[in-house]
Amino acid sequence: MTTLVLCVDRSNDIGRATGLALPVVGWEAVQSLVTDVGLADPEDSSVNCLLEALRVARDLRDDHEETVVAVVAGGGDSLVGADRSLSSQLDELIEDYDPDSAVVVLDSASDERVVPVVESRLRVDSVDRVVVRQAHDIESTYYLLKQFLADEELRTTVLVPLGATLLLLPILLTFFSTGFALAGLAGVLGAALLYKGLAIDESLSEVPERVRDALYSGRVSVVTYAVSLGLGLVGIFLGALSVSPQVGPESVIIRTMQFTYSAVPWLALAALTGSAGRLLDELIGSDGVSTPYLNLPFGVVSLGLVVRGFAGWFLQRESALPSPQLFGYLVTPRQRLAAFIIAGIVVSVVGVRVAASVSGESIDDVVQ
Known part of the structure; x- marks a missing residue:
């Protein structure tokens, strides 16, 4: 069994430093190459990579394994050309020595990208990356920063x-x-x-396509959505006008309730208009009307009644809203709130029954 101990130099620093043609094969040849590279550039990490390849080959030889130590390098002006040159050298080594497996020794993160090239031609038992201790943190930081910027x-x-x-x-x-x-x-x-x-950018990128599809399909909801947007703006405007310039620690709460009390009917009408347009699209379509679209208008009205009831209760309790009279009787804040809550529940129940009768389902199925 022959193991090829392969020292990889993708950037061809060894070839440029020594002027030698690669691949270099054999224990003595690689030993001599270490001296040449060290004399040409003592700070080059390729010296450590070559020494590590010799050490790995020696350890395998001590374990009575037949080894061939070799150095391959890239060539050319581009990464593709360098990898092709390295592949050609590797094919030459495989043809001459017929190894069964390989141990790849390298000294940089860039050289690791050549490992799949080696694996496509020969079984790789191990990848040994040599990192100089003094430069480990600097190199790792540089590599991570480079990957981040890419x-x-x-x-x-x-x-x-x-x-x-x-x-x-x-x-x-x-x-x-x-x-x-x-x-x-x-x-x-x-x-x-x-x-x-929250992937808001992805949602916004889909808006033009959805609007274009809606316009081309002739949906009623396009118009009702525009109307509901206008009604919502009207509600916000009227709610802001209804806020009185009170002072005191409780003014923030009172102003909030005044805004809510005045804006809720318009906001509910806006939601009701939008849901009505969606319901009309379902009625026009051939698939029929689903239960949620039937429940939505009633749910909007009931929710608006409940919210307006609580806001009115607070304002009437703080004397910021006059107490209404019904048949000569003065309506208390609790009675007013109870009336709005009951009205909301009644509207919601009516919506459930209407949805059940139209869709042909039982009330239990609609509630579920």
Whole structure:
């Protein structure tokens, strides 16, 4: 059984340093090559790689194994040309010595990419990477940084937000305080991380295609979605106008409830319009109407009633909303809240029954 101890120099540093033609084969030839490379460039890590190949060959020979130690190197101006030259040298060694397996000795991460080339021609029993102790951390850091910069997705995810942050920092520090500048930068970084982490970019990239498909297919929901967007903006505008400029520790809560009380009907109407358009698309289609689309309009109305009821209860309790009268009786905040809750439940139950009657399912199936 013959083992080929193969020292790989993909970048051909050995050939350029010594001016010798490779491959170099044999114990004495490799020993002489170590001296030549060391004298040409004592700081070259190829010296350690050659010595490691000799050590591996000696250990295998001590275990009574037949070994052939050889040095191959790349050639040419490109990586493809270097790998082809190395493959040609390897084929020559296999033809001359007919080894059964190989032990690959290398000294850099770039040389490791040649291992599949060797494996395609010969069984590889071991890969021995030589790292000079003084340069281990530096080389590993350099290799990781190089791989990071080569990954386009990582560059856009990390380097772009970091670069934008570094550009904004001096601008914010010029016009604002240090605390405000740091808070603004933290917000920018947080938004960038959420943008990538939640895959918002992927969802946004699909929006134009979805809108184009919806327009070409003639869906009613395209128009109703636009109407619902307008109604939602109207609700936000009217909710903001309804907020009174009160002062005091409770003003934030009161303003929030005033905004909610005024905006909820319009927001519910916007959601109802959008769901109605989706329901019309289902009715026009040939597949029939599914139960969730039938339940959605009723669910929107019931949710709007419940939310408006709680907001009205809070405002009426704090005297920010006048108490209504019904048949001459003054309605209390609790009675008002109970009426809205009951109305929401009734609408929800009606929606379940309508969905069950239209789809032909039982109420238990619809609830489930």
